Amino acid sequence: MYVAPYFILFRIHRAALEARRKCRTWHYVLWSVLAGILAGAMIAFGVTLVTAFWLVGLWWLAIPLGALMVLPVVLPPLIRHALVPLGLTRVTYWAARFSRPGADAPAYGACCAAWAFAHAPKPAAEVWLAQQREARIPLGDAEVVVTALMAAGKGDADTCRMLLRSVAMLVEDHPVVRELAGEWLAVDCAERGAWRELHEFSDTHRWPATPLGFFLEGVAARQLNLEGAPSQLELLVRFLFAPHRRATAALYDEAVKVQPAPAPQGDPETPATELDDAPTPLPRAVATHLMFGNGDPTAARLAATVRAWDAALADGTTHSWLARRALELDAPLGAVDRALREVAGAVTEELARAADRGRLGAPPSHGPVGDALARKLRHGRLDALETGFTRWSKRRLDGATRAAIDEWREFIALQAAYADAVNAGGLELRRLAFPHAFSTGSNMAAWLWNTRHEYALSHAISKWLLSEALIVGDTEAIELGHRNCRLDVVTRLGSVPGDVDN
């Protein structure tokens, strides 16, 4: 009876946090303030009750009561600021479980433990964490986040990023786990200066924001000069609510100094200096090519380089100069065409390597370089894709069973390869690649559902196949996809109703 007000406060506190997760407006601040006041009230109530019990001589009751009432409130900041930086994997696991993060506390516990592991990776802790993860069947968002943070602990930021992004495809949804994943991704974007990416991924439904993530999203909006970006006062409030203020102060200062940028003139990524001075297309193409090789490969720079080469190699001045010079040098018959082919081939090889490195698609330019580059990228990626899908399906036929997380990693790697290939070849290549992806993917999805009982994983594959089927207009695949995606998905948080729009 004495603890009833505490539980009422606890419920309202939890409801305030839940409400906060669903918004990214000024309501976020209001819910945060309310949650803070309620947390303070819970601590005050707990301390008062413990003191009262202690004074009447019930100290043996006061100690566990104190732990039960005060610890859940103080544990989240304790985990972030003390246990995780110390790398105490198991202690963090139990502390996170005890902080009562909602249904399926072990999921949050394992994620926080992986976070702590990332700070001080030890082989024994890795084995223990892997055991915790493997024991949890079927695979859900928490297991993917655990694996991602373990990869981060080994310094593999790319794998961590890829796995955390893939969480958005899974229907199992632990809000506290998604908060952690979203924060890592937001911090990662901030470190890389990828403000556009951070802004695009700030989706309320998939990634509820932590105070730090919410602040970084505000910084991104200011940096991009977006309409609806937070005002200076609003950003200050977000800054004050976020942890690690010493580290975020520089970001805040930078964001408030951002002035609205003037409207861009022309293509901002196409280098204008030097090139515009070039009198004929060929020197222009060589200069563009060298500048492209000198910086980070981007789609716009690649397109500009390919356009410049196509113009240069089709230019009459280039042909007439080559013909005259071939005569002067007494070059063999056909030297002009051969030289042009050789230049186009060498340029295409170099640009294809850069495009693969930067995961860029072929630009829509038609000419000796544009067409050859498109062909090369399309064939290379289609071949790699078919090999990958064949390997995936062969393993199922061989009866080789891997851990569910490895199946997931294989799928997202193939999906990324598919996206690259489609990016390079457009709808034409998508139509070529889809039948192979569909036959392998739907068989794998059925096997994972029926034999492995990996429902969330299977559902994610079916959803992806359905979205691709809709793009290429494959009616048979659409029908099957609809049937598969309508099945209810069993997760640790209960059954998620099947819905093609999930």
Added chain:
Amino acid sequence: MIVDNPFFVLGLSPEASRIEIEREAQKLLGMLELDFADAKAYQTPLGPQPRTPEAVRAAVAALRDPYRRLVAELWARNAPPPRTVPRTETPTTSSRVGLRRSLGWRP
């Protein structure tokens, strides 16, 4: 294409005659044999590159072949002027190395 272009390796303009090419190659080979510091690098539009006797011999051989000279001229004539300083990586001004770490995340 650019870095190992015979004209850049020999430090000659694309208009150089066959005699000039032979004479320059002999001179460079002699200087390299005597370990002259000036001969150990050549300038290209992508910055200085190390010069070796093998590269010099390969450049002369390429320029003796009319077809290969045609291709080498095509590149050398249209390339921007050579740079005397090595190429530096373009700094990514917006990236903040170590921010993840200072915000409590790894790696």
